[in-house]
Structures are given as structure tokens and as C-alpha cells.
Amino acid sequence: MTLAELVRRLDLTILTSLPEGDVEVTRGYVSDLLSDVLGKASEGAIWVTLQSHPNVIAVASLLNLSAVIIVGGIIPDDATLERAREASVPVLSTQLPAFEIVGRLYQLGIRGNVDSCVDG
Amino acid sequence: MGLKPLLEMRFPVQGNDFIQAGEASSRIKRTLQQIGMESSLVRRAAIASYEAEMNIVIHAYHGELVLTIWPNLIEIVAADVGPGISDVALAMQEGYSTAPESVRQMGFGAGMGLPNMQKCADELLVETKVGEGTRVVIKINL
Numbered sequence: 001m002t003l004a005e006l007v008r009r010l011d012l013t014i015l016t017s018l019p020e021g022d023v024e025v026t027r028g029y030v031s032d033l034l035s036d037v038l039g040k041a042s043e044g045a046i047w048v049t050l051q052s053h054p055n056v057i058a059v060a061s062l063l064n065l066s067a068v069i070i071v072g073g074i075i076p077d078d079a080t081l082e083r084a085r086e087a088s089v090p091v092l093s094t095q096l097p098a099f100e101i102v103g104r105l106y107q108l109g110i111r112g113n114v115d116s117c118v119d120g
Numbered sequence: 121m122g123l124k125p126l127l128e129m130r131f132p133v134q135g136n137d138f139i140q141a142g143e144a145s146s147r148i149k150r151t152l153q154q155i156g157m158e159s160s161l162v163r164r165a166a167i168a169s170y171e172a173e174m175n176i177v178i179h180a181y182h183g184e185l186v187l188t189i190w191p192n193l194i195e196i197v198a199a200d201v202g203p204g205i206s207d208v209a210l211a212m213q214e215g216y217s218t219a220p221e222s223v224r225q226m227g228f229g230a231g232m233g234l235p236n237m238q239k240c241a242d243e244l245l246v247e248t249k250v251g252e253g254t255r256v257v258i259k260i261n262l
Contacts, residue, residue: 032227033227033230033232034174034226034227034228034230035171035228035230035232035233035236036230038171038236039232039236039239043159043163051226053138053226055174055226055227056227058141058142058143058145058146058170059170061142062149062167062170063163063166
């Protein structure tokens with residue numbers, strides 16, 4: 001499913017712009033521990049978290065993640081959004097808690113995986 | 121080793137600066153991409169560099185990352201002036217961390233930094249002296 005379609009189907013709020021052109025999203029990861037994401041999220045995955053500080057963007061950018069969904073209606077501060085724009089990381093927001101949004105992503109065909117950084 | 125480095129770049133890292141944090145590893149990633157390094161190697165180097173950089177930000181006063189490209193390997197050295205590590209074997213254990221609570225709330229300090237570096241590296245060396253600092257050497261074979 002494309003990122004734009006996910007945004008529409010899940011009624012996500014776009015906090016920084018989506019990239020031009022279609023981005024296909026097939027994988028997802030949910031965690032609030034940055035090292036856990038670094039070690040396990042696969043390239044292109046969509047990341048669900050309640051963290052909203054600038055380091056989230058650094059991690060998403062390093063791993064070439066497709067987008068970050070910040071849960072629970074949390075709106076990141078300007079520093080985070082500015083960093084996201086610089087790094088072209090789409091930041092999305094939902095009022096839903098993590099469990100709920102992940103369930104809906106799964107229903108739309110997004111899957112997790114068990115990649116480690118070595119074979120990812 | 122008789123071989124000459126193809127490239128050497130140094131990136132300063134400031135302790136406790138969570139705004140600039142990640143900048144050095146992001147520049148290392150960009151450099152490796154620009155010279156056409158294979159994406160799986162870039163990914164491993166980027167993850168290991170970020171973990172090493174964050175260890176300096178979280179635990180040390182200041183330090184630097186030095187990226188050296190040798191004909192046969194990528195080497196990243198993270199050297200800091202800081203408290204050092206009193207028990208390296210313990211620090212290598214997944215889940216062990218001495219990070220303060222404020223840092224844990226940001227999602228750091230899960231005790232996965234050194235284990236992640238180990239997974240990404242072909243060789244990882246940790247030299248440390250309590251009260252002086254730590255030097256981590258990450259080697260990724262080409």
C-alpha cells in the first residue's frame with residue numbers, strides 16, 4: 001500500500017509533507033526504544049512510537065524509514081519537525097494509541113519482521 | 121598494516137547535546153553513500169556509528185567519531201573523554217545500562233547500544249579507563 005493511501009485510510013494527520021511520488025510501504029515496527037528500532041526495524045518500514053523528540057528523526061533517517069507515526073495525539077515540538085523537514089522524513093500523527101493503530105496497519109497488509117541489522 | 125587509508129574524516133561529538141545528536145553518524149552515512157558503498161554496509165556502519173555517537177552524548181563530556189576507509193574495511197573509532205566503563209563485560213550485556221532516568225524517558229539507555237554495535241561490526245574493540253574515557257573501534261569488512 002502506498003504511504004499516501006495509508007494516510008487517507010487511517011485518517012493520519014500529516015505534520016511534515018509526504019514525498020513526491022508513490023512510496024510503497026510493506027513493513028512496520030513499533031517501539032519507543034531507539035536502539036530497539038535501530039537493531040530491528042527494516043529499511044522502508046513505517047515506525048509507530050510515542051517518542052516525539054528530534055532523535056526520532058535521526059533514527060528514522062539513518063534507517064531510511066518511510067514515515068514515523070506518533071501516537072496518542074502527541075504533537076512534536078518545532079525542533080523535531082524542523083529536523084524532519086531537513087531530513088525529508090514524513091511525520092504523521094494519530095489520536096489513536098499504539099495498539100490500535102498497529103492493528104489497523106496490520107489489517108491493511110503491513111507486516112513486521114525479525115530482521116537484525118546484520119541481514120536487514 | 122602496510123595499507124594506506126583511502127579516506128579519513130573526523131566528526132566532533134558534544135556530550136549531553138541531544139539536539140545535535142546523530143549529526144556525526146548521519147554525515148558518516150552520507151559519506152559512505154556518496155562514495156558508492158553497498159547499501160547493506162552503509163546500514164551497518166550507520167547503525168553502529170549512531171550507537172557509538174549516542175554513547176558519547178549520553179555518557180561522556182566530549183569526543184569524536186573518526187571514519188577511516190581502508191582498502192579492505194570500514195573503520196569507525198569513537199573516542200571520548202568521559203567516565204569510562206568500569207565493567208565492559210557487563211556493558212556488553214543486552215539490557216544493562218547506566219543511563220540516567222531523564223535519558224531513558226527519551227527511549228535511550230535500553231542497554232542495547234554496545235550489543236547493536238557488536239551485531240553490526242565484524243570486529244568490535246572497547247578500550248576504556250575509568251575516569252579518563254573510552255575508545256570503541258568498529259570494523260566492518262568490505
